[in-house]
Amino acid sequence: MKPILPDEPEDNDTRFRRFLDELRDDFQLDHVAYAGVNPISGKQHGHMTYGVDWSAHYMQNKLYEIDPTLIKARQSIAPVDWTRLDRSAEFQTVFRDARQFGIGDRGLTVPIHGPYGDMGGLSVQRDCSDREWELLIPEIIGGLQAAAVHLHDAVIQSDPLTRMLNSPNLSTREKEIMQWIAAGKSQQDIGDILNISHRTVEVHLRSARQKLHALTTPQAVGRAINLGLIYPR
Numbered sequence: 001m002k003p004i005l006p007d008e009p010e011d012n013d014t015r016f017r018r019f020l021d022e023l024r025d026d027f028q029l030d031h032v033a034y035a036g037v038n039p040i041s042g043k044q045h046g047h048m049t050y051g052v053d054w055s056a057h058y059m060q061n062k063l064y065e066i067d068p069t070l071i072k073a074r075q076s077i078a079p080v081d082w083t084r085l086d087r088s089a090e091f092q093t094v095f096r097d098a099r100q101f102g103i104g105d106r107g108l109t110v111p112i113h114g115p116y117g118d119m120g121g122l123s124v125q126r127d128c129s130d131r132e133w134e135l136l137i138p139e140i141i142g143g144l145q146a147a148a149v150h151l152h153d154a155v156i157q158s159d160p161l162t163r164m165l166n167s168p169n170l171s172t173r174e175k176e177i178m179q180w181i182a183a184g185k186s187q188q189d190i191g192d193i194l195n196i197s198h199r200t201v202e203v204h205l206r207s208a209r210q211k212l213h214a215l216t217t218p219q220a221v222g223r224a225i226n227l228g229l230i231y232p233r
Contacts, residue, residue, distance in 0.1 A: 115213025
């Protein structure tokens with residue numbers, strides 16, 4: 001199970017860092033980092049579990065401008081396994097420096113393309129053997145993808161202007177059905193509860209997914225929760 005961003009009153013930097021710490025520990029990783037861009041506010045966001053020395057070195061030397069893990073992720077909708085990247089000059093430069101800080105080149109970046117032109121990437125890293133990596137990724141990839149969307153949406157919606165401009169207008173019935181989905185009910189269950197057909201339930205779900213710019217119902221539920229349209233159960 002992926003961690004959930006805490007609701008208690010604390011600043012966003014603390015919330016997001018705590019989320020990454022829990023994600024790292026739950027999935028037995030060495031480090032987790034998030035980077036994203038909000039085109040509405042013009043802000044760039046970055047949160048990571050790396051030490052301050054590497055973080056400072058990375059930013060001061062503008063390695064983000066040549067980092068192939070980020071460049072490839074911006075061009076992809078599928079997770080980017082670092083082991084499959086070309087060992088280009090840029091790759092060698094970034095990871096030569098990273099090794100000086102005890103950071104290896106075994107990792108994965110999950111791209112997130114948001115509904116408003118926003119983009120982000122959740123990167124994870126672990127020093128281990130080829131076999132350990134091959135066994136680990138299938139076990140955690142689903143959770144990582146869900147966590148990536150959850151965190152990215154929360155970061156983007158933490159900006160008040162973005163939240164105000166991009167709050168979808170879900171109908172009362174759509175919110176009601178989404179709330180039941182969040183509670184773990186099936187479409188058939190919801191149809192029985194609301195005394196409507198399961199086909200009607202699907203029509204409302206499809207509409208809600210479109211309004212939330214979500215590819216799947218779980219993604220739509222996550223976005224609705226982050227927007228405060230429904231509540232986690």
